[in-house]
Amino acid sequence: MCLLFVTQITYTQNLKKAIAKIDTYHKELTNSFQKENTKKYTEKDFSNWVITSDHVSSTSGVHHIYYRQTYNGIEVYGAEASMHIASNGSIISKNNDFIPSLEEKIIGGKSPSLNPLNAVMAAAAVSKYKISENLKIVDIVDTKNHEFIVSKGGISSSEIPVKLMYQQNKKGDVVLVWNLSIDDIQGQNWFSYRINASTGELVDKNDWQVNCNLGENHDHSLETEYSTNSLSKEYEVVTMEESLEEYYALLGGSYRVYAMPIESPNHGSRTLVTGVENLTASPYGWHDTNGAPGVEYTISRGNNVYAYDDIANTNNPGTTANGGGSLNFDFPINTTWSAGNRSLPAAITNLFYWSNIIHDVVYQYGFDEASGNFQQNNYGNGGSQNDYVRAEAQDGSGTCNANFATPNDGSLPRMQMYVCNSRDGDLDNGVVVHEYGHGISNRLTGGRLNSGCLANSEQMGEGWSDYYALLFTMKSGDSGPASRGIGTWLVGQAGNGPGIREFPYSTNMAINSHTYSRTQTAVVPHGVGSVWAMMLYEMTWGLIDQYGFDPDIYNGTGGNNISLSLVTEALKLQPCSPGFVSGRDAILAADIALYNGANQCIIWAAFAKRGLGFSATQGSTNSNADNIQAFDLPPTSFNAPTSFCVTEGVQSGLSGGTPGGGVYSGPGVTDDGNGSTYSFNPFTAGEGSHTIIYTSSCGGSASDTILVTAAPAAPSITNDTFCAGDSVTLTATPNDINNTIEWYDATNGGNLLFTGNSYTFSPVGTTSVYAEEVLSPIPVSITVSHSNSQDIGTGSVACGAGAGAHTTSSYWRVFNLSGSFGITDDFNVNQVQFGLQSITSNFTATVRLHSLSGAFTTSNLTLLASQTVNVAPANNGSVISVPMSVTIPAGTIVVMEVFTPAQAGNLFMMGSNPNGENAPSYISAVDCGINQPSTLASIGFPNIHYVMNIIGEGSVANPCTGLRAEATATADNIPPIAIAQDFTVFLDVNGQATISSSNINNGSSDNCGIASMSVSPNFFNCASIGNQIVTLTVTDTEGNINTAQANVTVIDNLMPNIGTASNQTVSGNVNCQATLANYTSLVLATDNCGSPTITQNPPAGTLITGTTTVTLTATDASGNFDTTTFNVIIEDTTNPTINTIADQSVSGDAACQGLVGDYSS
Structure with missing residues (x-):
């Protein structure tokens, strides 16, 4: 099984391309469904699901995404939803059938007591199959998801897939089940079972094999298992270098068949056809499987079909048609079948040819690899492969019958064609197309991996199959009123016989009178299906009347081609388990997706003629007996844009008229001629209010107005200067004092800064801002409604099981004015409306408007206005208008209440809209055991389509953008x-x-x-x-x-610093004189500004006598000086000179001593 889990997503190659978009759609799915089903679903219900499949339609570009609900990671069988997104991102369609409050409904164990083998044995016991071989698990596909493959056990022609799931039983409880399927070795059935995983009891059983027993009643269900080989190998697409002629020579065969559009031997002769392979659908021909030029098979086998006989009813290939190396399938035939003259090669060739033709034709209309078609090799185009059609001719499992079994994409389908008396069903091409049609409708409805979506009573599977049979055998010269039977050859009728349905198909009501109400008592599924087929046939001829018939079924543009496109695309858009109304709505949605709604009225006219008109209701699709037919066409409505500015230029692609297919007219209007859109030129229309008319091709017309306004001139402004850190105030004066000023940070676009005439801010540096004059809002009339129409239908839900009317009841609706309706200003209410379905006598009801703050509880409601109204039985089936005047402030969530007090005998039933709504309704009723609401969860009956409206006056923004004036705050x-x-x-x-x-x-x-x-x-x-x-x-x-x-x-006032010198001694001359030397070198002097100059005083060379004091002076450049002194001492080094004198004598005394005299002189 190939599923994409929210928490563990595994995408195949084709899905990877859409991851980003899918993430967006997931949010849209959750938001959309939660918004519309606030009461019905819990947050958990929308937080747990898987994607079963998705693809982008090759014809419409719509992205189809299919979901399944889960609980604790286990899928819930039958709980399906889907989203369908157009290439422009808009939602074309969405469907939801998740189980509300799932967790509350689960009973029993949450883990299985039975193992997969026990489950198979329990299923075998249900169908009284005798197990003749030991059962064993041959493959564990996915342990996390409890998915296994069990051996055949002698009861199944193929191995038995078993998977753990949940399913809701008939009581509404949800139980854990083993989902498994057994391909009956007798070829009679291919049952899919849900076995209670705790008790082994049967919860549900469907037959994948659709048997077409000439209209007899039988169960009609199909496979819901996921294929164990659904992850396809991606093949590289080979580029064809050969010319078409050379290529056809390699792949083309010759087939003698009852060629399209011949329905049977009753309708024409066999011809030998060549070159019938369509290279778009079968790029390598009908006998290829490996995706390279050249054939792999020369028998009736290839990529799309393997045709053989199963006369022995073994569900295994028997005889094939062998064309030899030249692929010449030209065999004799005896159209009167007998056991001794079966004409098998010719019959198998016809079956092979038609099965391939169907494949190639529907490929053009979107049934391709990505959407789940039948191919052995998908050539790298998405989807799951290994699922060619096993076409079994003259099958021995029955007579006067045919069937088609459709497993999920990636598992082999099987078509069994029977003989009937002397007629061979393989030659009834209408029956062949019919059977193949089951494969188409089952693969496309609910997605390629959910083939079990057509098991409900009102499903239209037989109708689609008849429809395809009629379209494939339609030819030039046919007419809608002519009688056309289905299966005439098989049952031995003439070519113009009535066929096997209640009535032959004809747009003539005298020949086929089927209307929707016939389904209430018709046989399921063939009788129900034939009514649907008649409606599709009616639509087809309406389209042919408009566009003509085109015999080129592949590429034509006729009404028949458009019909095929619509029906095939609608199969993808409709919900799982569809009914007639949802099928009709899917076709209408397909017309929007494919043709911009150009054919809406043709479609409506066809369905309305057959009782599926605008007011028809389908009730539960699980019942074909509860619908109500209606023959009315949808009312014509038109909503135009409120206003444009005269300078905005031509507005193209405008729409708003319903139903589609009409014409727009009015001042400045140019209809686009496509039934869907128009353009509007505000300049041509000029200023003022203009009435635009939409005339529907359905016969009605509607009008709306567009207001064209003029753009105001730029306002006058004042600039200002400022100091850093200060605030500054700039002002603008509007041209009209009733208008306002908006301030932006750019000349165009930009961010809105402030609304008001004066803008005060604290800029950083010189800053320019831009003032724009905004025109006053345009007053408009507004109707606030969640109803898709104002028609009052029948069958409103009442208390208990739905019978009887209410007493002492309140009917509630919640309106989020800004969130849901875009009303952002005060809303001036002038009246309210409610639908009245039925009262039995005069009655007084009370209508109240409340504001809601917080959760929907009584304590959170504040009464805004209240008004009583008297109604009478004469008002039944109408919409009652009640005057009420109150202004509701902007942003208010409004709750409207219609209160019907208890009065004996005065029974009241609220009127409901039969065509749906876009938000739920609620009822609290004493006689239902439900009192005033404590929360939404405590009151009942959500999604009842009560008609409740609020009408008043509001306003919308004027579209004209004024010129902006630059205002500068200058630093x-x-x-x-x-x-x-x-x-x-x-x-x-x-x-x-x-x-x-x-x-x-x-x-x-x-x-x-x-x-x-x-x-x-x-x-x-x-x-x-x-x-x-x-x-x-x-x-x-x-x-x-x-x-x-x-x-x-x-x-510089600092003195130098001079060192000191010691005294100096010099030798004097004979005169005891000396000359001073240069003593400046005796000291060092420093200064802050370089080296000072040292001078000496007395200067060098001065003759001194005696000791002399010398001063050394250090002087800098600025004249600052410092001094030091020392003495210069003269040293006498000359010996004195003395005169020579004569000896002197002195007288001695007695002792001979004498005195020396003074001789110095």
């Missing part, structure tokens, strides 16, 4: 006032000095404030000594700058 651009002063700076010991702006600033100022000041240069050294010009730069908070200059006097 302050006035430079600051810069004032500078002179300054003196002294170099430091390093010969450097710096200053700051504060040293130079002398009172600079700014209106917004000064952000910063700087001075340049601000660094000085010895080279700067003297006067320097500096610049003071002042910057304000907006970045504006101004400068001023000043003189900075750089002064």
